[in-house]
Amino acid sequence: MGFAATPVARVLSVKKPSSTTARPRSVWTPSFRTRKKRLAPLVATNSRKTSAGTGIPPASGPRPRQVWEALSAREAAFLAVECSLTQGHDVAEDVDGSDALDGRPSQGSGGVGGALSNRYLLTQLALWSEKHKPSRVEYALAKIIAFNAVRQRALFDYVLQTNIVRDRSAIDQEPHRIKSEGMHLSIAQRALLHTALAQYAFMERVPVYTIVFSTVEIAKTYFGQRFAAFANAILRNLVRYGEKYAADLESRRPASYIVRPLPFPADALDVRYSYPAVFASRVFGQLLNRKRLVAFLEAGNMTPQTFLRVPRQHAQHEDLKMAIERRLLVPWSDQDSTETVSRPWIIYRVDLQCAGEDPGAALPLTLPSANGTGWADDPANVLTRSLFQRLLQHFIAQNVTQAEHTFLLCEQLRQRWDKERRIARVLDLCTAPGGKLTAVFEYLQYSDLGDAQTEYIGIDLSDQRIHMVHENVDKTPGMRESRVFVGVARGESFVDCRAGNILRSEDERAVSPCFDLVIADVPCTNSGVLNRRPEARWRLDEQHFASSVPRLVSLQASLLNRACLLSRSAVFYMTCSVLHAEGRDLVRSVLENHRDFELVWDHLTYTDAAGRDGGYAAMLWRRPSH
Numbered sequence: 022m023g024f025a026a027t028p029v030a031r032v033l034s035v036k037k038p039s040s041t042t043a044r045p046r047s048v049w050t051p052s053f054r055t056r057k058k059r060l061a062p063l064v065a066t067n068s069r070k071t072s073a074g075t076g077i078p079p080a081s082g083p084r085p086r087q088v089w090e091a092l093s094a095r096e097a098a099f100l101a102v103e104c105s106l107t108q109g110h111d112v113a114e115d116v117d118g119s120d121a122l123d124g125r126p127s128q129g130s131g132g133v134g135g136a137l138s139n140r141y142l143l144t145q146l147a148l149w150s151e152k153h154k155p156s157r158v159e160y161a162l163a164k165i166i167a168f169n170a171v172r173q174r175a176l177f178d179y180v181l182q183t184n185i186v187r188d189r190s191a192i193d194q195e196p197h198r199i200k201s202e203g204m205h206l207s208i209a210q211r212a213l214l215h216t217a218l219a220q221y222a223f224m225e226r227v228p229v230y231t232i233v234f235s236t237v238e239i240a241k242t243y244f245g246q247r248f249a250a251f252a253n254a255i256l257r258n259l260v261r262y263g264e265k266y267a268a269d270l271e272s273r274r275p276a277s278y279i280v281r282p283l284p285f286p287a288d289a290l291d292v293r294y295s296y297p298a299v300f301a302s303r304v305f306g307q308l309l310n311r312k313r314l315v316a317f318l319e320a321g322n323m324t325p326q327t328f329l330r331v332p333r334q335h336a337q338h339e340d341l342k343m344a345i346e347r348r349l350l351v352p353w354s355d356q357d358s359t360e361t362v363s364r365p366w367i368i369y370r371v372d373l374q375c376a377g378e379d380p381g382a383a384l385p386l387t388l389p390s391a392n393g394t395g396w397a398d399d400p401a402n403v404l405t406r407s408l409f410q411r412l413l414q415h416f417i418a419q420n421v422t423q424a425e426h427t428f429l430l431c432e433q434l435r436q437r438w439d440k441e442r443r444i445a446r447v448l449d450l451c452t453a454p455g456g457k458l459t460a461v462f463e464y465l466q467y468s469d470l471g472d473a474q475t476e477y478i479g480i481d482l483s484d485q486r487i488h489m490v491h492e493n494v495d496k497t498p499g500m501r502e503s504r505v506f507v508g509v510a511r512g513e514s515f516v517d518c519r520a521g522n523i524l525r526s527e528d529e530r531a532v533s534p535c536f537d538l539v540i541a542d543v544p545c546t547n548s549g550v551l552n553r554r555p556e557a558r559w560r561l562d563e564q565h566f567a568s569s570v571p572r573l574v575s576l577q578a579s580l581l582n583r584a585c586l587l588s589r590s591a592v593f594y595m596t597c598s599v600l601h602a603e604g605r606d607l608v609r610s611v612l613e614n615h616r617d618f619e620l621v622w623d624h625l626t627y628t629d630a631a632g633r634d635g636g637y638a639a640m641l642w643r644r645p646s647h
C-alpha cells in the first residue's frame with residue numbers, strides 16, 4: 022500500500038535522498054475520503070492487533086481518521102527531525118528565547134513569515150502546519166514525536182548502535198553516516214529510526230505494530246524496499262531486545278517517562294538521559310550530587326508545564342473563575358494565597374489533562390485522557406480548551422520561576438529603596454516578549470514604589486518579537502495608559518530614549534546613569550529550559566563550549582556592563598541558564614570592573630519535575646557614593 026504524503030516534503034523543502042534505490046513517490050491524493058479508503062485495511066488490521074495483546078481495549082483503538090493523522094504526523098515529524106539533525110546551530114545565534122505556548126512559533130517569534138532561520142524544528146513544523154493545515158491532533162502528534170526524537174538523540178543513537186553497529190566508535194568518527202555491516206545510515210534514515218524509537222519509547226498507546234508499519238511505509242516511499250526491510254528488521258529486533266532487558270531495567274528503576282524498555286547503559290547518565298557528555302559533567306560539577314543531577318536531567322526530558330500570571334485585581338474574572346472550577350487552572354501550591362502588598366499576582370498551573378490532553382499518549386487529543394475525564398474531543402473538553410485560549414488573551418503566560426525570581430528581586434529592591442522617593446525610570450535591555458517588564462510594572466504599582474509618572478522603557482534586538490511586548494502590555498492592567506516606550510535596539514550600545522528616539526553609542530563615555538532600575542534578562546544557552554527547546558541541548562557539546570558559548574557569555578557581559586553604566590541604583594540580571602558561567606561567575610567577573618556596584622542577592626533554580634524552569638537571578642546595587 023502506498024503512503025501518499027509528498028506535499029509535506031515539498032513544503033519543508035528537505036532534500037530528497039539521492040539514493041538510486043529511492044522509489045518514486047506515490048501520487049498525492051488530497052481528499053480525506055480517498056486517504057481514508059486507502060488506509061482502511063490498516064485500520065482493520067490495527068484494531069485486531071490492538072485487541073490481541075497490546076493491552077489496549079478495542080474500544081479505544083485508533084479510528085480511521087486517527088490512523089491517517091498518525092501516519093501524516095509521523096512523516097512531518099520525520100522530515101523536521103531530519104532537518105534538525107542536519108543543522109549545527111550556533112548557540113549565539115539562537116537568541117530569541119522563544120517558548121511559544123503550544124509550540125507554534127508565532128509570526129513575531131521568527132516563525133512562519135518571520136526573519137528567523139527556518140532551520141529549527143518548530144519552524145519546520147510551523148511551515149508544514151501552515152501549508153498542510155493539519156488538525157490539532159495531527160499537529161500535536163507530530164510535535165510530540167519530533168520533540169522526543171530530538172531530545173533523545175544520544176539515547177536513540179546508542180540504541181541503534183547496539184542493534185546494528187558492531188564498532189561503537191563509528192558514530193563518533195563519522196556522525197553523519199553510521200556504518201554497519203553492508204548498511205549505511207544516512208541522516209534521513211537515522212531521523213526516521215529516531216522518530217520510530219520516539220514513538221516506541223514514549224507513546225505507550227501506540228501499538229508496536231503501528232510503529233513498525235508506519236516506519237516501513239515511510240521508508241519505502243523515501244528510501245526504497247531494501248531500507249524498508251532493514252528498518253523492519255531493526256525495529257522487530259529492538260522489541261525483542263527490549264523485552265530481554267525489561268527485567269534488568271526494572272531492577273534499576275528506569276526513568277519513569279520511558280514507558281517501554283530500551284537498552285541503555287546504566288552508568289552513562291549522558292546517554293541514558295540523552296545529553297552531551299560535557300554538559301552533564303558540568304552540571305554535575307556544580308551540583309556534586311548524582312541524585313540531584315539525575316532529577317535535573319530527567320526534568321529536561323519532561324513535557325514543559327504552562328503557568329499563567331494573574332494580577333490580583335483580576336481574580337474575579339469570569340473566565341478565570343470558570344477555569345478554576347473546572348480544574349483547568351490550579352493555584353501554584355508554594356505561593357502565599359493571602360493578599361500581600363508585595364506579591365501582586367497569583368500563579369496558576371494550567372492542567373490541560375482536564376481538557377482531555379495527555380501529552381504521553383499516542384493520540385493526545387482523541388484517546389480517552391489519562392485522568393479518565395472522557396474523550397478529548399468530547400464537547401466538554403473542547404469547551405475547556407477554548408476557555409484556555411480565551412484566558413491566554415487576558416493573562417500572561419509565564420513560568421513560575423520567572424515570576425518568582427522577579428518577585429524576589431523586587432522585594433530586594435523594596436527593602437533598599439528610600440521610601441520618600443518614587444522610582445522614576447525603569448529600563449529593560451532585552452525586553453521581548455515583555456514578561457519581566459510587565460511583572461515589574463505590576464509590582465511597582467502594587468507596592469507604591471512607582472506612580473503614574475514612572476517611565477518604563479523596553480528595548481530588544483528583535484523587531485520580530487517586539488509586537489509580543491505590546492500584546493503583553495495590553496494584558497497588564499493600567500500599563501497601556503502609563504508612560505511606556507518599547508523599541509528596537511541593541512542593549513549593549515543603548516544610551517537613552519528621548520522624545521521617542523533611541524540614542525545609541527558604542528562609546529562608554531557617552532553613557533550616564535539615568536535609570537533607577539535596569540533589567541538585563543539576557544539571551545543565554547537556555548540550559549534551564551531544555552524541555553521547551555529540544556535542540557538547545559545539542560548546542561552544549563564540546564565544540565560549542567569551545568566556540569559559540571564563550572561568544573554568548575561575552576555578549577551577556579557586555580549587556581550587564583551596559584546595565585551597570587546606565588543604572589543609578591539597581592540592576593536585575595537574569596538568565597534561563599543553570600550554568601555558573603552565565604550566572605554567578607559572569608556577575609563576579611563584570612563586578613571586577615564595576616567596584617561601584619555590589620552583588621546583594623542571587624539565586625539559582627534548577628529545572629525540576631514540578632514544572633519550574635531553571636534560571637539564575639541576581640540583584641546588583643550601586644554602593645552609596647562618599
Ligand SMILES: C[S@@+](CC[C@H](N)C(=O)[O-])C[C@H]1O[C@@H](n2cnc3c(N)ncnc32)[C@H](O)[C@@H]1O
Nearest residue numbers: 118451452453454455456457482483511512542
Ligand atoms: C531571555 S529573552 C528576554 C525575555 C524577556 N525579558 C521576558 O521576560 O519576557 C532574551 C531577549 O534578548 C533579545 N536580545 C538578544 N540579543 C540582544 C541584544 N544584543 N540587545 C538587546 N536584546 C537582545 C532577544 O531578542 C530576546 O528577546
